[in-house]
Amino acid sequence: MRANPNFQKLPAGYLFPEIGRRVRAFAAAHPDAQVIRLGIGDVTEPLAPAIVAAMHAAVDEMAVRATFRGYGPEQGYDFLLDAIRAHDYRSRGVEIGADEIFVSDGSKCDSGNLQELFAADAVIAIADPVYPVYVDSNVMAGRTGAPGPDGRYPGLVYLPSTAATGFVPEPPKGGGIDVVYLCSPNNPTGAVMTRDHLTAWVAWARQHDALIVFDAAYEAYIQDPALPRSIYEIDGARECAIELRSYSKRAGFTGVRCAFMVVPKELRGVGAGGERVSLNAMWSRRHSTKFNGTSYVVQRGAAASYSAEGMAQTLGQVAFYMDNARLLREGLTAAGFTVFGGQHAPYIWLGTPGGAKSWDFFDELLTKAHLVGTPGSGFGPAGEGYFRLSAFNSRANVEEAVARIRRVFA
């Protein structure tokens, strides 16, 4: 069997397994150390009571013949689509059709799968640093060469996101790009795009007939009501943007699994003969061919996050994590670090002391403070000299982490 040769282009050592290896080695050598993990961005608060109640009720429905549900609509149940339309969009003045929303089992799946819409030789642009799935899924699909010594893949267009631009990528001068992935609030840098940023990107995409993949998985963490929460708050975005949303961080669903993707009817790609093709129709075909709907019980839980109770409870969780982020920001600043992010995102992005290599700082933080974070270089070459800390943890652990940082570095 001739195998897909593109998988071989991916380096063998991945970021999070390497972190795990170093942490295990340290813990084995120092069995009494109380290691606090601020690395992977995984929620720690339990599910909101309104969501728990809705999931129990859904399980009970599945236990009785009269209310049992088998295959559901691949795109998602109307009760969830209606809640999304009202609370995520109409509340912001945006009208999204029920047949433009595709409920799934996660944004990681969506962001990995959506590249199936693109031609094999489509040119892809990503920010640097960047969430690795955008890159890896396009490498697997053969849209790049093998990586060079700097870790960059020939064929990809890298858009540096540095302190000079507030860690927000800027539109290129010209075109020649089919797709750009934008993530705001950003993982890993915690930066958020303003209305001006998004307006510039939409104008660029429309001018150059490019598609924007707008990953808004962290939208719930935006604190300033004036900041856009959806790219569709920008005029013209329906002609050029797909949007991804997730319940993982907004409602604590990392282990429950639910997300959705918006593909407006106006979105058009270019077919082999130069004709315009509907991306909504293509994604509908993809979704119904290779997916069989999100678990009914899970969809009921997601819908409950929009009830008055569910909204108050989940917003309370977001506020809790954002208080953690504030404590980390303040503690790091007091210890002399240069700190970015953490104001509209659950991630703190910090410059390493003296511009140390990201992995060297990882080792220093682990051995001196028994804290685990994520090296910025793991997200791309432009992340070198930076480091990500996650605000997802208990208050006690965050306070202890801050105390250790101040003790070691201040």
Added chain:
Amino acid sequence: MRANPNFQKLPAGYLFPEIGRRVRAFAAAHPDAQVIRLGIGDVTEPLAPAIVAAMHAAVDEMAVRATFRGYGPEQGYDFLLDAIRAHDYRSRGVEIGADEIFVSDGSKCDSGNLQELFAADAVIAIADPVYPVYVDSNVMAGRTGAPGPDGRYPGLVYLPSTAATGFVPEPPKGGGIDVVYLCSPNNPTGAVMTRDHLTAWVAWARQHDALIVFDAAYEAYIQDPALPRSIYEIDGARECAIELRSYSKRAGFTGVRCAFMVVPKELRGVGAGGERVSLNAMWSRRHSTKFNGTSYVVQRGAAASYSAEGMAQTLGQVAFYMDNARLLREGLTAAGFTVFGGQHAPYIWLGTPGGAKSWDFFDELLTKAHLVGTPGSGFGPAGEGYFRLSAFNSRANVEEAVARIRRVFA
């Protein structure tokens, strides 16, 4: 944005939407008709009590900080992997490693996604008639031309499954095929492969360095304990076969969503330079890049299907559906139909009266008996003149369906 041109090769009219259109039109014209649907293969019995209890318990765990679960292992939790190894494999004398099992949210997803392992120009063989996802997912990936007037895609190798071979495809004489998809018990024909069939296929695959994708989603419906339930009961299959299993029909999970795929460590593909590459390592990379684990609550439900109680309850459901299949077989036979399948599968495959076109018989059955089935031609050209009926329904509906068939056709 240059779009994937291969989606345009898929015909606009799909099988099940066309069935839905004709049924809606009939129901609108005959509002008093009691239409019974034996078309789509969707379970109707509620979840087993042991599964319901396990899902409630899991939801309760998610409601408390101390037992809350965030991101789980992408491959699945050990409690489920261990149950699979013991009950699905060790009980049949087969040893499968925990790191050879990949839990997912459904076999439709797995069977659609696994073609990402194959080279872009891999030659794919499928049975005819066939479960459409095998075909459509390879068309979308560009491994075929546009379909000809007979509906066949240039580039695919079709293996006719006809009455002459008991609706089981036979290995080709030569090689030149990278991958063959086999489904047993078969959807749509209800045929089951014997040890001799599988032995011949494994020998062929090993001789020609081909991969077998063995879809055993209906394994629980095999009634004869002497028939193999896993392809790994055949010596040498670990070197040439991936196996798919699902909880959809075995435990009523069509709306709950859980399945798994087995990728043995011995499986090797051929890389771009002729080197051998591990398909297990490739799938592990794919699974952890584009998937984030199956819902914890769902995995707990799936594991409960293996408890003593859960096994008895789910086997009871399978027996119930198989009694439906027996009633359909007997009624159709008494009405003069030539009937296949339904003995080790929940599907009845019948020859249309006088070899009528499948869609003509669909219309006749709908208008005369108010029954909905699936035209055999919808599964491929060799399905013309045949028709599929599903045993998934209430006893009362099945008995009424049989009475109508005997009244109209006997």
